[in-house]
Amino acid sequence: MSSDEVLRSLREFVAERDWAQFHTPASLARSIVIESAELLEHFQWDEEHDRQAVLDELADVATYALLLADALEADLDEVVLAKLERTKAKYPVEKARGRSTKYDQLQD
Amino acid sequence: MSSDEVLRSLREFVAERDWAQFHTPASLARSIVIESAELLEHFQWDEEHDRQAVLDELADVATYALLLADALEADLDEVVLAKLERTKAKYPVEKARGRSTKYDQLQD
Amino acid sequence: MSSDEVLRSLREFVAERDWAQFHTPASLARSIVIESAELLEHFQWDEEHDRQAVLDELADVATYALLLADALEADLDEVVLAKLERTKAKYPVEKARGRSTKYDQLQD
Amino acid sequence: MSSDEVLRSLREFVAERDWAQFHTPASLARSIVIESAELLEHFQWDEEHDRQAVLDELADVATYALLLADALEADLDEVVLAKLERTKAKYPVEKARGRSTKYDQLQD
Numbered sequence: 001m002s003s004d005e006v007l008r009s010l011r012e013f014v015a016e017r018d019w020a021q022f023h024t025p026a027s028l029a030r031s032i033v034i035e036s037a038e039l040l041e042h043f044q045w046d047e048e049h050d051r052q053a054v055l056d057e058l059a060d061v062a063t064y065a066l067l068l069a070d071a072l073e074a075d076l077d078e079v080v081l082a083k084l085e086r087t088k089a090k091y092p093v094e095k096a097r098g099r100s101t102k103y104d105q106l107q108d
Numbered sequence: 109m110s111s112d113e114v115l116r117s118l119r120e121f122v123a124e125r126d127w128a129q130f131h132t133p134a135s136l137a138r139s140i141v142i143e144s145a146e147l148l149e150h151f152q153w154d155e156e157h158d159r160q161a162v163l164d165e166l167a168d169v170a171t172y173a174l175l176l177a178d179a180l181e182a183d184l185d186e187v188v189l190a191k192l193e194r195t196k197a198k199y200p201v202e203k204a205r206g207r208s209t210k211y212d213q214l215q216d
Numbered sequence: 217m218s219s220d221e222v223l224r225s226l227r228e229f230v231a232e233r234d235w236a237q238f239h240t241p242a243s244l245a246r247s248i249v250i251e252s253a254e255l256l257e258h259f260q261w262d263e264e265h266d267r268q269a270v271l272d273e274l275a276d277v278a279t280y281a282l283l284l285a286d287a288l289e290a291d292l293d294e295v296v297l298a299k300l301e302r303t304k305a306k307y308p309v310e311k312a313r314g315r316s317t318k319y320d321q322l323q324d
Numbered sequence: 325m326s327s328d329e330v331l332r333s334l335r336e337f338v339a340e341r342d343w344a345q346f347h348t349p350a351s352l353a354r355s356i357v358i359e360s361a362e363l364l365e366h367f368q369w370d371e372e373h374d375r376q377a378v379l380d381e382l383a384d385v386a387t388y389a390l391l392l393a394d395a396l397e398a399d400l401d402e403v404v405l406a407k408l409e410r411t412k413a414k415y416p417v418e419k420a421r422g423r424s425t426k427y428d429q430l431q432d
Contacts, residue, residue: 001127005185006189045180049133080167100262253386255356259350296387
């Protein structure tokens with residue numbers, strides 16, 4: 001399976017329904033937050049969860065993330081990799097190893 | 109570029125820092141919401157936005173989404189495509205065309 | 217201390233800065249989500265937290281909640297109490313006692 | 325109506341259902357985010373909204389905000405006023421007037 005197939009399928013789904021008119025970057029950003037919170041709902045009271053139900057909500061988050069990248073004419077994989085390079089620099093292995101501390105609080 | 113490369117890079121990044129211990133499904137779900145809201149912050153007062161800044165936040169959302177799928181031993185592309193099939197059934201083209209109405213309020 | 221004093225102080229703060237122009241219901245709803253996620257950030261990796269830092273973020277959530285009620289010409293206390301009455305009906309004591317189950321899954 | 329009445333009613337509601345056991349600061353923070361996103365859902369595609377439906381969701385946000393303040397043994401009104409004082413200092417009237425710019429980007 002390739003991301004290309006996913007993107008092609010999503011574009012076709014949207015085009016058939018004439019929904020691109022609703023998919024401004026702002027409304028897609030709102031949609032990502034809304035779906036993320038539905039995902040979080042599975043962990044509201046404890047960490048037990050129904051794996052398939054969690055994946056269903058994660059699918060919605062990822063779908064809107066792909067549509068937002070597409071609306072901004074960006075390739076989501078490239079965006080992730082480019083950001084990863086910068087994150088690596090902010091969290092050097094020797095300082096960050098085994099710690100969840102935020103980068104601006106990492107001590108020497 | 110392939111999603112495989114992205115996933116491999118993310119796994120290596122996490123392993124080098126020994127961060128898998130923090131990446132429970134619950135904490136990854138929280139992280140997705142947190143990053144989504146940082147994305148939304150670019151659209152807090154209006155719809156104007158800095159494209160690169162938006163992509164940077166989107167990268168964080170997508171990164172945690174990939175890590176959550178991985179933690180649940182799922183392939184995010186497959187998850188998105190499987191959900192898309194069910195969404196198509198909920199939003200038939202003839203009813204949903206050009207409307208942002210939620211599926212349970214789509215009239216005949 | 218009374219809520220009236222809080223509301224009066226917030227209105228004055230907004231008026232002095234001529235910020236009511238930015239405070240549409242939609243932008244206030246976005247602001248509430250953004251601040252809520254900053255609150256959640258204190259619980260991203262574990263449940264330990266800095267009480268004062270949590271209260272600071274909670275203050276932001278409550279501030280925007282008060283401003284949204286005000287923008288909709290509603291009294292937030294009354295809104296909370298009215299909703300509480302309906303929630304009581306959805307979660308009868310005898311069924312809901314000691315359970316975090318969602319109302320639509322409460323069994324007889 | 326006074327906030328005291330609201331808090332007393334909420335505490336009674338929780339006590340009758342023996343729900344305090346679920347109301348850790350972390351789970352209340354998650355609940356605030358979840359309800360905030362349900363509020364945002366009313367503004368997902370455009371700014372038109374059903375006022376009463378928005379107030380219903382806002383009630384849920386405010387309810388969990390009050391419960392979180394209570395769990396932290398804080399008075400929410402005081403918390404809001406204390407934060408307002410600090411916010412005033414970050415956004416001096418002469419610099420912030422009529423601008424939605426974030427404080428750290430306010431130019432002289």
